[in-house]
Amino acid sequence: MTEFFKVLEAEEVIKIISDFPSLSAEEIRRDNACGRILAHSITSPEDLPHFPRSTMDGFAVRSQDTYGASEGLPLMLNVTGRVMMGMPCEIVLKPGEAVAITTGGMLPEGADAVIMEEYCHVLDEETIEITKSVTPWENVLRPGDDVVKGQELFSRGHRLRFQDIGLLAGLGIEKVEVFKKPEISVISTGDEIVDPSTREIPSGKVRDVNGPSIYARLNSMGYLTRHLGIVPDDEKKLLKTCEEALFGEKESDVLLLSGGSSIGMRDFTLNVISSLPESRILFHGIAIKPGKPTIFATAGNKAIWGLPGHPVSSMIVMLFFVEPFLRRLEGAKENKNFDKSVRATLAVNLPSAQGRLDFVRVTLNTDEAGNTFAHPVYGKSAMISTMTEADGLIAIPTHSEGLDKGTEVEVILF
Structure with a gap:
């Protein structure tokens, strides 16, 4: 019989994810x-650029013709033409001459700078007065500068x-x-789950929360995701649905199973995964709270995640383990598992058990002095409202007995 719980620490799970090959x-x-x-x-x-171009509106000049120009001692230059935007410039600039030019225009042959129009005063159609000198290649992008x-x-x-x-x-x-971006199938499992559109729910039943939330999250990240609906606790039906998801006409690279990953008489997920072709259970359990009963397995070159049935547990496993795994499949070289975080001061003592990584939901508030405080949101992992009320999560390290009030913590924002 396959070993049921093969629990790994979070760092070991991240190592397995990091070593997984990217898609083609x-x-x-x-x-x-x-x-x-x-x-x-x-x-x-x-x-x-592939030609010298102006970065300012003004006049193309030879920089040496501008030396010594100032407000008190302006210099005069002869205007011999205008550079037309988007057209090759056939004008050849001679000593003492200037050519009108706009931003992006091609520098005439012989010019090596542009003097901004603010430092130019038009005396007549053929003469300007300049009140500032420019250095070689000032206000010019040369070929290859970018x-x-x-x-x-x-x-x-x-x-x-x-x-x-x-x-x-x-x-x-x-x-x-x-x-390639991974294609993903999502299956919700359990006799107690009914479609979210169900208006009148029979006693003992609950609407499917995990399937729609997981699908929405993956869809927002740009993954081609198929929600294959709800499968009851029937090994044959679940096996057939998994085989179709992974090896059928529209085969997926990743299969996410919600529910059926914890010890229980009617939880068949582990048995179903073990029945898939070339299956291999890499671990069954992560030393975290919430989210411990998580399965990760392969079937050939396909990946399978068995997520906990409790919504909070499922969402945290998605954020910290499944999403980094998906980024790895699409070739990401970074191994970050969150995008935004803030520093805050813990408002209360937070106890924790050694040997597991604790994720604590928190709200944030800022006092009049601008100090930000993190307050725990208490509730069981079956209570999805604790996730909607929270601003983010803090992680209590695996080998810590907790965090003291006043500790500066990193809050991972949702």
Whole structure:
């Protein structure tokens, strides 16, 4: 018989997640690549800009013709033309001459600087007076000043941001190779679960909370997620649904099972997972509270998470273990499991049992002096309201007996 509880500490779980291979690569259009993770580094195919261009409105000049100019001793230059935006400039600048130019315009041959229009006074159509000198290449971007041809722009594992997409567009890069995003199936299990749309709930039944919340979270993160509904505590039905999710026509890379992971006469999840092809249970239990009865397994190259049935436990396991795992699959090189946090002072003593990582829900308030305090939200892991009332979580370390009132803590924000 398969060992039921193979409990690991949180650090061991994170190590397993970090060692999991990423999915294969795919080529996609640049405009669809924001938020995706590069499977290969990208180098620049050309200089940017590829011609000398002005960064200011003003006049293109030879810097040496401006030396000594000041408010008290202005210099005069002859205006010989205007640079047209978006057009090649065929003007050749000679000593003592200036050419009108706008931001982004191509610098004429012979010019090596632009003097801002604030320091230029038009005397007539052919003459300007300048009251400031400029240095060589002042207010000018030369070829390669922004990006040099052959320069590495982004390394493998970089998550593309919207500003990165802009740079790729500026260099004419139309397609990029990124890691595939995992496709995920979500199944809620349990005889006691009914569809959330059920108006009149029979005694002993509860609406499905975990399925919709998990689906919504994954959907908001851009994953292709399929919610396969509710499966009762029937081994054959659950096995068939899992096989269809992982190996059917629309096969998923990851299967999330909500419920059926704790010890109980009618919890069949572990047996079902063990019956899947090439299955391997990596652990059954994490030394955390809430969320201990968590399963992680593989079936071939597919991943399976058995999440606790209690909503709070399920959500915390999602935030701290499942989501970092999914980011790993899509190629992320960072192993962070939260995006935003704040420092706060603990308002009360918080006891804890050694040997487990405790996640405590807290609310935040700030006093008139600007000090932020964290207050625990008390309640059992079956009470979803404790998550909706909380602003975030604090983690009490595994080998700590608790935290004292007044301790500065990191609050992981929802």
